[in-house]
Amino acid sequence: MSTRWLWIAAIVLVAVAIPWCFYDVAHHRHSGFMISMLSQMGLMVILALSYNMLLGQAGLFSLCHATFFGIGGYAMVHFLNAAGDGSLPLPMEVMPLLAGLSGLGLAIVFGYMATKQRATAFAMITLGISELMATAALMFHHFFGGEGGVTTNRMIDQSLFGLNYASGIQVYYLILAWTLLATAGMYYLTLTPLGRMANATRDNFERAQFMGYDPRVVRFLQFSLSGLFAGIGGGLYAITYEIVTFDALASPLSANALLMAYIGGTTVFGGPVLGAVLITLLQSGVSLLSNSWLVYVGVLFIAMVIFAPAGLSGMIRAHEPIRQAGRLKRLTVPYLRLVIPGLALVLGFVGLVELMSFLTIGAAQGKRLVLFGHAIDVHAALPWTVSIGALLIGGTWLRFEAAHFHRVWESLTADRREQA
Amino acid sequence: MEIFIISLLNGLVYGMLLFMLASWLTLIFSMMGVLNFAHASIYMVGAYLAFTVSRFVGFFPALIVAPILCGLIGAAIEVWGLRRVHHNGHIAELLFTFGLVFIVQRLVQMTWGMLPMAYRVPPLLDFPLFNLYGANFPAYRGFMLLISAGMLFFTWLLLKKTRIGLIIQAALTHPAMVSALGHNVPMVFTTVFAGGCLLAGLAGVIGGNYQTTEPGMADAMGPIVFVVVVFGGLGSLAGCFIASIIMGMIQTFAVVIDYSVADLLRPLGLAISGDTLLTELLTVPVARIGALLPFAMMVLILLFRPRGLMGTRDT
Numbered sequence: 254m255s256t257r258w259l260w261i262a263a264i265v266l267v268a269v270a271i272p273w274c275f276y277d278v279a280h281h282r283h284s285g286f287m288i289s290m291l292s293q294m295g296l297m298v299i300l301a302l303s304y305n306m307l308l309g310q311a312g313l314f315s316l317c318h319a320t321f322f323g324i325g326g327y328a329m330v331h332f333l334n335a336a337g338d339g340s341l342p343l344p345m346e347v348m349p350l351l352a353g354l355s356g357l358g359l360a361i362v363f364g365y366m367a368t369k370q371r372a373t374a375f376a377m378i379t380l381g382i383s384e385l386m387a388t389a390a391l392m393f394h395h396f397f398g399g400e401g402g403v404t405t406n407r408m409i410d411q412s413l414f415g416l417n418y419a420s421g422i423q424v425y426y427l428i429l430a431w432t433l434l435a436t437a438g439m440y441y442l443t444l445t446p447l448g449r450m451a452n453a454t455r456d457n458f459e460r461a462q463f464m465g466y467d468p469r470v471v472r473f474l475q476f477s478l479s480g481l482f483a484g485i486g487g488g489l490y491a492i493t494y495e496i497v498t499f500d501a502l503a504s505p506l507s508a509n510a511l512l513m514a515y516i517g518g519t520t521v522f523g524g525p526v527l528g529a530v531l532i533t534l535l536q537s538g539v540s541l542l543s544n545s546w547l548v549y550v551g552v553l554f555i556a557m558v559i560f561a562p563a564g565l566s567g568m569i570r571a572h573e574p575i576r577q578a579g580r581l582k583r584l585t586v587p588y589l590r591l592v593i594p595g596l597a598l599v600l601g602f603v604g605l606v607e608l609m610s611f612l613t614i615g616a617a618q619g620k621r622l623v624l625f626g627h628a629i630d631v632h633a634a635l636p637w638t639v640s641i642g643a644l645l646i647g648g649t650w651l652r653f654e655a656a657h658f659h660r661v662w663e664s665l666t667a668d669r670r671e672q673a
Numbered sequence: 674m675e676i677f678i679i680s681l682l683n684g685l686v687y688g689m690l691l692f693m694l695a696s697w698l699t700l701i702f703s704m705m706g707v708l709n710f711a712h713a714s715i716y717m718v719g720a721y722l723a724f725t726v727s728r729f730v731g732f733f734p735a736l737i738v739a740p741i742l743c744g745l746i747g748a749a750i751e752v753w754g755l756r757r758v759h760h761n762g763h764i765a766e767l768l769f770t771f772g773l774v775f776i777v778q779r780l781v782q783m784t785w786g787m788l789p790m791a792y793r794v795p796p797l798l799d800f801p802l803f804n805l806y807g808a809n810f811p812a813y814r815g816f817m818l819l820i821s822a823g824m825l826f827f828t829w830l831l832l833k834k835t836r837i838g839l840i841i842q843a844a845l846t847h848p849a850m851v852s853a854l855g856h857n858v859p860m861v862f863t864t865v866f867a868g869g870c871l872l873a874g875l876a877g878v879i880g881g882n883y884q885t886t887e888p889g890m891a892d893a894m895g896p897i898v899f900v901v902v903v904f905g906g907l908g909s910l911a912g913c914f915i916a917s918i919i920m921g922m923i924q925t926f927a928v929v930i931d932y933s934v935a936d937l938l939r940p941l942g943l944a945i946s947g948d949t950l951l952t953e954l955l956t957v958p959v960a961r962i963g964a965l966l967p968f969a970m971m972v973l974i975l976l977f978r979p980r981g982l983m984g985t986r987d988t
Binding site: 314367372374378380388392511515548552558559606612 | 702707708754757758763768769771772773775778780782784785787896902903907954957961962964975976
């Protein structure tokens with residue numbers, strides 16, 4: 254228990270300190286790229302965690318999560334504009350809660366319909382809801398502003414601490430505070446009877462029914478509360494960017510929430526945090542370098558679905574029994590043996606994807622593939638041969654190494670399974 | 674009147690196209706419990722493949738080759754993908770097909786580029802079939818109707834009149850018993866999944882030049898097809914058929930109706946003016962919110978009939 258608190262304290266400390274590591278002393282200002290990336294991370298952490306209230310904790314595969322994030326954003330813009338007019342005398346620090354309540358309100362309406370069903374039907378209904386709201390956002394100008402979206406000004410001069418939120422760093426700390434608050438709230442919810450019943454209906458809804466709980470009510474409550482937290486995230490989004498367009502509630506963002514939660518791992522509470530941080534890093538880093546970063550995320554996602562359904566955090570947690578037995582060292586060599594074929598496989602795959610994408614999309618944009626200062630001719634046979642070769646050799650080799658790794662893993666955990 | 678008849682025919686064409694996609698989606702769902710999110714992606718792949726194949730050998734061979742390729746892709750997805758995740762439950766299968774949507778989308782963009790393809794109606798079918806009050810009805814739409822009606826007949830024949838259909842029907846409800854009787858149920862699943870992809874490909878071949886062949890076509894078609902399946906009731910072919918036709922009609926008729934709720938209220942002496950959210954909702958013409966109607970219809974039917982039009986079971 255105490256080590257857990259240490260971990261949490263360390264993470265919070267890093268989150269507080271990290272903007273100052275990139276402080277530009279010469280110009281006395283923060284790195285704008287870092288601040289905006291960190292802020293984005295905070296928003297995505299809230300989105301992914303609140304999504305996991307559905308996918309991980311209640312077993313509900315929702316495709317309309319961005320709807321509540323977006324509605325929180327739109328509502329926040331209108332709240333901020335009202336505050337700017339002087340008609341809403343509330344401090345900035347509590348306004349995200351209002352956005353959250355907007356998310357809650359909409360989630361109650363849509364949740365009433367969607368949670369009548371579960372599993373596949375639920376997924377399809379939420380898909381319909383997502384499309385309904387996204388199309389509505391483009392059509393109704395009064396609330397959503399159509400394609401241009403709605404804009405606001407966050408400097409409303411109403412603050413508990415006398416802040417004006419002119420600079421990015423102040424907004425970042427506001428986001429951080431709300432992220433921590435929302436995370437604590439969502440963690441607390443997992444400990445409540447509702448959280449436990451959500452797990453129960455996920456695992457065996459018939460049995461939960463026999464125990465006298467209505468799974469539909471449990472789903473409905475969980476869905477609504479997750480809408481509340483998503484709305485808070487959306488409100489912070491509106492504060493950060495001061496503009497909310499239909500991107501904030503369209504389906505790509507819902508898909509993003511799913512990818513972050515799943516890749517991070519849905520079985521551990523902190524998993525989506527890991528996923529959100531990782532995907533945001535990838536998004537900010539790789540998307541600058543490559544047109545096709547979505548392919549990589551998609552392939553990573555499918556590979557996780559097939560090989561590691563517990564996600565990254567689940568993979569890490571699987572090492573726990575081995576660590577307790579003091580045998581972690583015996584995994585070092587098998588892990589190292591995975592590295593070379595794994596790298597070959599990844600490089601071969603990345604090479605192929607990039608070659609293909611430069612052949613079509615890149616050519617249309619007039620870009621050229623440059624590697625280590627050398628322009629690479631995407632029509633020549635050599636790069637293709639090298640990539641395919643690396644992919645095939647790496648793949649075949651990795652199969653052998655993976656089998657070896659599996660044997661070692663089994664031998665390390667065998668006696669533990671016998672005990673169980 | 675001529676607008677009415679032309680819209681009726683167009684709605685029928687679009688509805689039948691929807692049914693080609695939705696029917697096997699619902700069939701695959703009721704059999705395997707898997708909702709193939711990538712179904713519309715296969716539709717897109719079908720259109721692109723047909724474009725490429727038809728450049729070399731012409732449209733009519735492409736009409737056969739492209740769907741078969743799509744069927745093979747479907748079989749590969751089932752054997753190497755879905756079977757592996759099957760033991761992790763239905764959510765894992767859903768997630769798997771959902772991930773496929775991303776990959777197929779990007780692969781298509783990488784192979785054929787971001788721009789729309791010049792996939793045109795074959796010259797042989799590029800003439801007006803008949804003339805109605807001065808408006809032409811293209812022969813190609815008649816051809817689409819023919820193909821989709823033929824597909825409907827084929828599906829009915831397969832399910833009701835053949836031995837394979839009998840086994841498929843049995844495997845829908847009692848997979849364990851069918852397996853115990855010595856039938857290869859996984860093989861049946863693969864066949865049905867591949868068959869669904871084949872027909873999605875066929876829909877892509879005839880839909881690709883009816884609409885436009887571009888990387889966004891799967892995203893445009895996918896949600897509507899899912900709405901059709903939910904609206905008709907999961908697992909019900911008859912409901913799916915009715916829902917497809919209704920959605921097709923709604924989509925085409927909405928475009929030509931330039932009235933709003935406010936216009937309906939005007940004869941009652943209620944004039945609506947002002948600039949609030951409510952007046953905007955009331956004064957927006959139906960033509961402008963056409964794209965919204967299928968989803969609004971889905972929400973409405975869920976309020977009153979949670980299982981859809983003719984759905985018989987929960988999931």
